[in-house]
Amino acid sequence: MLTLNEAKSFLKIDFDDDDSDINSLVLAADLFVVGASSQNVDKESELYNLACKLLVNHWYLNREVVGKADKLAFSLKEILFQLKYTTVAP
Template sequence: MITLKEAKNYLRVDYDEDDRLIQNLLLTAKNLVMDVGRMDEDAFARNEDTVRTAMLFALGYLYENRSNPDYQKLTLNLRSILFAQREGVM
């Protein structure tokens, strides 16, 4: 859904040394969004715009706070972004 090039542009990274880290963080962001959003692959694809926003938010947070992330804070923010898309909430 989000390419490495898009992720690096969002993070304003113009060097290649962190490519592997960014790819791993993209996968982590996807898994977090799916878990917090209570989404399967179909729901994930159906809500592309919101999911992209949530993934980029998670990616930015994880990249900037990679030495000491606060997962509770991240999860609460993702819940706010994904509230309307969360399966089984409403």
């Protein structure tokens, strides 16, 4: 599973002011990716980690009340599709 430090590194953040918010985004990204792909998703896979990083980045940079789903990268949709059909045994 993606860690706070990995997320901050991906976001290029070297301060601690937003740690609580970023940690919440990491947890939400985990729930989102698992729900959108498969309950048996391999949380150790690079695709899983990349999907979580992309979501955290998108949510962190777009914190307005009005969503900007059109900004969500096409690559995330493809990664979620791959994760959905490349699951690990329960």
